[in-house]
Amino acid sequence: MSTVDTFDVAVIGRGLFGSAAARHLAEAGCSIVAIGPTAPGGDAGIYSSHDDEARLTRRLDRDERWAPFTARAVDAYRSIEERSGIGFYRPVGALFASRPELDGKHGVSMAFLRDHGQPENYWSPGDVGWKQWWPRIDFPTTHEVALDPAPAGYIRPKRLIAAQEVLTQRAGGQLVDDVATTLKPRTGGGYQIETFGGSTYDAEQVVVATGAFVNALDVMPRPVNTTVKTEIIILGEVSQADAVELSNYPTVLHQIDPDGIDDIYMTPPLQFPDGRYCIKLGANSTFDTWPTELAEIQRWFRSNTDPDYLPLLQPALKSLWPDVEFLSLRTKPCIVSYTPDRFPLIEAVESGLIVAVAGNGQGAKGSDAWGAAAAELVLGR
Numbered sequence: 001m002s003t004v005d006t007f008d009v010a011v012i013g014r015g016l017f018g019s020a021a022a023r024h025l026a027e028a029g030c031s032i033v034a035i036g037p038t039a040p041g042g043d044a045g046i047y048s049s050h051d052d053e054a055r056l057t058r059r060l061d062r063d064e065r066w067a068p069f070t071a072r073a074v075d076a077y078r079s080i081e082e083r084s085g086i087g088f089y090r091p092v093g094a095l096f097a098s099r100p101e102l103d104g105k106h107g108v109s110m111a112f113l114r115d116h117g118q119p120e121n122y123w124s125p126g127d128v129g130w131k132q133w134w135p136r137i138d139f140p141t142t143h144e145v146a147l148d149p150a151p152a153g154y155i156r157p158k159r160l161i162a163a164q165e166v167l168t169q170r171a172g173g174q175l176v177d178d179v180a181t182t183l184k185p186r187t188g189g190g191y192q193i194e195t196f197g198g199s200t201y202d203a204e205q206v207v208v209a210t211g212a213f214v215n216a217l218d219v220m221p222r223p224v225n226t227t228v229k230t231e232i233i234i235l236g237e238v239s240q241a242d243a244v245e246l247s248n249y250p251t252v253l254h255q256i257d258p259d260g261i262d263d264i265y266m267t268p269p270l271q272f273p274d275g276r277y278c279i280k281l282g283a284n285s286t287f288d289t290w291p292t293e294l295a296e297i298q299r300w301f302r303s304n305t306d307p308d309y310l311p312l313l314q315p316a317l318k319s320l321w322p323d324v325e326f327l328s329l330r331t332k333p334c335i336v337s338y339t340p341d342r343f344p345l346i347e348a349v350e351s352g353l354i355v356a357v358a359g360n361g362q363g364a365k366g367s368d369a370w371g372a373a374a375a376e377l378v379l380g381r
C-alpha cells in the first residue's frame, strides 16, 4: 500500500516564483512540500523559463503597481544571499541605448533617467562620453545612452532558486524532484497531487507556480489565461582575460536597428556550467512563435536553433563588441509566458488553490516579492 504524505501547503513548480513562495510559507511556519523537476527536460519533458545563467534586474520599473514589488525583491537580495550563503546578485548597473523616438520600450523611460537620474549618467545622440567608462562596447551614434546605476545589474536565477531552497529546507520544508501530473480536490477539503514518478501528496492548500507549463498536464482545474512565446539567446564565448576585463561592465538594454530583432538585452561575461565564459545576448525576434501545445514547446526546446538564429543574432552581438574575439557562438531556445495585461498573475482560482505565474519576460527580478504575495494569499492576509 502506498503512503500519502500530508502538508499544510504544496507548491508545484520549483522555479523562481515557486521557490520564493515555498520559502516564505516555510518561514511562516507552514509544513511545505515543493514539487518540481530539478533539471529541465527529463522523461516528463518539462522545461522552465529560468534555466539560464543571468537575468537582468533593476529597481526602477515601468508601472507604479509593479515597481513596489520589484523594489521589495531587489532590497531583499543581500539578506537572502547572507542567510543562505549563496551569492546570486551583481549590481553592475544597466546601460540603456535607444533611438530617441523609441524611448520607453524597455520599461524605463530614457527621459525618466535623464530627468531624474544624475546628469552625468545621460549622453545624448552623438555624445560618446560613456566610452570613458566602457571603451569596448559600441552603440550607434543615433542612440541616446543612459545609465541606471546599482542596484541595477543582474542575478543568477538558478543560484537564487538554490538560495531560496536552502532557506526553505532550513525552515523544515521538503523538496521533491518530480513533476505533478494531476491535482484533485479531496473529499473533506484540500487537494491530492499525483506525480510522474508515482508518488501522492495531500495538502490543505496548493500554490501552482509552473510558469509556461501552467496549462500543461492535468494540474489546473481550468485553463489559466496565459500564452507562451518562444525566445532565443546567443552565447558568445570570450577568453578568460576578456571575461575578467569586462566582468564589471553594466548590463545592456538596446533598441537595436537590424530587421528581424525587436530589442536586445545583454549581460557582461560570466562563467557557464561548462566552464566557458560567455556574453549572453537575448532578443525578441520576428521568428518568435506562440506554441499552444506541450508537444510544440518540447519540440522547440529539443530543436537546434543555430541555423535560423545565429545569422540573425551574431551581427548584433559583434556590432556591440567590435574588438572582442568570440571563441565560439551558440544559441539556446527559451520560453516566456504572458498574461493579457503583462502583469504577474497571483490569484486564488478557488478556495485553497493559488496560481502564481510571471506573465511577462521580466518576472525574475521581482520573483521573491511575487512569491511572497502568493504566500500572503495562502495565509489569508
Ligand SMILES: Cc1cc2nc3c(=O)[nH]c(=O)nc-3n(C[C@H](O)[C@H](O)[C@H](O)COP(=O)(O)OP(=O)(O)OC[C@H]3O[C@@H](n4cnc5c(N)ncnc54)[C@H](O)[C@@H]3O)c2cc1C
Pocket: 012, 013, 014, 015, 016, 017, 018, 035, 036, 037, 040, 046, 047, 048, 049, 050, 054, 055, 056, 057, 178, 179, 180, 181, 209, 210, 211, 212, 213, 214, 217, 219, 231, 232, 233, 265, 282, 334, 335, 336, 356, 357, 358, 359, 360, 361, 362, 363, 364, 365, 366, 367
Ligand atoms: C530568455 C529569457 C530571458 C529573460 N530575461 C529576464 C530578465 O532579464 N529579467 C527578468 O526579470 N526576467 C527575465 N525573464 C523572465 C523570467 O525568467 C521569468 O519571468 C521567470 O523565470 C518566471 O518564473 P516562474 O517561476 O513563473 O517560471 P519558471 O522559472 O519557469 O519556473 C516554473 C517551474 O515549474 C516547473 N514545472 C512546470 N510544470 C510542472 C509540473 N507539472 N510539476 C512540477 N513542476 C513543474 C518547471 O520545471 C519550472 O522549474 C527572462 C525569460 C527568458 C525565457
